[in-house]
Amino acid sequence: MTSTARVGLVGCGAISRAYASTIARLPDLDLVACADLDPTRAQALATEVGIPLVLAPDALVEHPDVEVVLNLTIPVAHAAVSRAALAAGRHAYSEKPLALDVADARELVHLADRRGVRLGSAPDTFLGGGLQTCRGLLDSGAIGAPIAATALMLGAGPESWHPSPQPFYDPGAGPLYDMGVYYVTALVHLLGPVRSVIAGARIGRDRRPITSQPLAGTDLVVRVPTHVAALLEHTSGVLSTLVTSFDVPASRYHRGIEIHGADATLAVPDPNTFGGPVELRARGEDDWTDVPLTHPNVVDCRGLGLADMVRAARTGRAHRASGELALHVLEVLERILGSATSGHRETIEHQVDQPMPLPAGLPELETGD
Numbered sequence: 001m002t003s004t005a006r007v008g009l010v011g012c013g014a015i016s017r018a019y020a021s022t023i024a025r026l027p028d029l030d031l032v033a034c035a036d037l038d039p040t041r042a043q044a045l046a047t048e049v050g051i052p053l054v055l056a057p058d059a060l061v062e063h064p065d066v067e068v069v070l071n072l073t074i075p076v077a078h079a080a081v082s083r084a085a086l087a088a089g090r091h092a093y094s095e096k097p098l099a100l101d102v103a104d105a106r107e108l109v110h111l112a113d114r115r116g117v118r119l120g121s122a123p124d125t126f127l128g129g130g131l132q133t134c135r136g137l138l139d140s141g142a143i144g145a146p147i148a149a150t151a152l153m154l155g156a157g158p159e160s161w162h163p164s165p166q167p168f169y170d171p172g173a174g175p176l177y178d179m180g181v182y183y184v185t186a187l188v189h190l191l192g193p194v195r196s197v198i199a200g201a202r203i204g205r206d207r208r209p210i211t212s213q214p215l216a217g218t219d220l221v222v223r224v225p226t227h228v229a230a231l232l233e234h235t236s237g238v239l240s241t242l243v244t245s246f247d248v249p250a251s252r253y254h255r256g257i258e259i260h261g262a263d264a265t266l267a268v269p270d271p272n273t274f275g276g277p278v279e280l281r282a283r284g285e286d287d288w289t290d291v292p293l294t295h296p297n298v299v300d301c302r303g304l305g306l307a308d309m310v311r312a313a314r315t316g317r318a319h320r321a322s323g324e325l326a327l328h329v330l331e332v333l334e335r336i337l338g339s340a341t342s343g344h345r346e347t348i349e350h351q352v353d354q355p356m357p358l359p360a361g362l363p364e365l366e367t368g369d
C-alpha cells in the first residue's frame with residue numbers, strides 16, 4: 001500500500017457522510033470512488049463531498065485505483081460486499097455487524113487471512129477519548145482489580161423519532177444487535193474477551209404503534225426480542241451484566257457502563273459515543289470525581305478504526321477494530337440469544353486478544369504508528 005491509502009466506499013446512505021467527513025480530515029486516506037445499488041445516491045454523495053469516481057458496486061471492488069473497500073451498506077448486504085472485496089484482494093472495513101451470523105463472519109475472517117489482506121469492522125467508538133481514558137485507568141490499577149461491570153442500554157425504542165423504524169425490529173437488529181454491539185465491544189476492550197454467557201430475552205409487545213412521521217398511526221411488527229438481559233463471564237473472571245431494551249418507558253439509570261473494582265467504581269461514558277464524561281469514585285468517597293480525558297478523538301470520528309487498519313497494514317502490526325474482534329463480539333451476541341432460547345450457559349468458541357490501547361498524548365485521529 002502506498003503512503004496514502006485509496007478508499008472506495010460502497011453504500012452511500014446516511015452514515016456515509018460521517019465517514020466522508022472523517023476521511024477528509026485524514027491526510028493518509030483518500031476517498032477515490034463510491035458506489036451504491038442506487039446510482040443516484042452514489043452520484044449525490046460524489047457531488048456533495050467531491051469523490052472522483054462513481055462506479056457500480058461490482059466494478060468498484062475490482063477497480064485498480066481502489067486499495068481498501070469501505071462497506072457502508074445495510075446489514076443484510078455486509079457479508080456479500082466484504083466477501084467480494086476480499087476475494088478481489090482488497091482490504092475491507094465494514095459497518096457493524098460484520099455479518100448477520102457467526103458462520104458468515106468466520107468465513108470472512110478466514111478469507112482475509114488466506115488473501116493476506118486486512119478485515120476490519122465498526123464499532124470503533126472504543127478508540128475515542130472517553131473509552132481510551134477508561135482503559136488507561138483500568139490498566140494503571142485506578143480501581144484495583146476489576147470485579148464486575150454493569151452495562152445498561154435502556155430505551156423505549158426508536159419508533160418515536162426514527163422515520164423508518166421497522167428495520168430496528170427485524171432479525172439482525174433489536175436492542176442487542178443494534179446497540180448491544182457497542183456495549184459488548186467496549187466491555188471486551190476494557191475487560192478482555194468473554195468466555196461464556198447466560199441470558200434471558202423476551203418480546204415485550206408483538207406490534208408497536210409508530211408515532212414518528214411520516215408513518216405515525218401505523219404499527220410495526222416485532223420479530224426479535226426487545227428486552228435482553230445477559231451475564232457475561234470474561235476470561236479474566238470479571239462478570240458483566242448487560243441489559244439492552246426497547247421496552248423501558250422511563251429509567252433513572254443512564255445509558256452507559258460502570259466497572260466495579262476492589263478499590264473504586266469507574267463510570268464509563270455511553271459507548272455509542274467517542275467522548276466522555278469519565279468519572280471515578282473510590283470506596284468510602286461521598287461523590288464522583290471527573291477524570292480529564294487523556295486521549296483526543298472526542299467528537300464523531302467514525303472511520304478511525306479504518307485509519308488504524310490502513311496504518312497497521314503498512315507497518316505489519318495488528319489493527320484494533322479487527323474482523324477477529326467483530327467475530328468474537330458477534331458470537332457473544334448470537335450466544336446470548338441462543339442461551340435465552342436454550343436456557344443454558346453458552347461457551348464462546350472464537351477467542352480474541354484484548355485490542356491494544358492507544359498511546360496517551362497522541363494528536364487527534366492518530367493511532368500511534
Ligand SMILES: NC(=O)c1ccc[n+]([C@@H]2O[C@H](COP(=O)([O-])OP(=O)(O)OC[C@H]3O[C@@H](n4cnc5c(N)ncnc54)[C@H](O)[C@@H]3O)[C@@H](O)[C@H]2O)c1
Nearest residue numbers: 011012013014015036037038057072073074075077095096
Ligand atoms: N445511520 C446511522 O446513524 C448509523 C449509525 C451507526 C451505524 N450505522 C450502520 O451503517 C450501515 C449503513 O447505515 P445507513 O443508516 O447509512 O443506511 P442507509 O439505508 O441510509 O444507506 C445504506 C445504503 O446502502 C445501499 N446498499 C444496500 N445494499 C447494497 C449493496 N449490496 N451494494 C451497494 N449498495 C447497497 C443502499 O442503497 C443505501 O444507499 C448499517 O449497517 C448501519 O447499521 C448507521
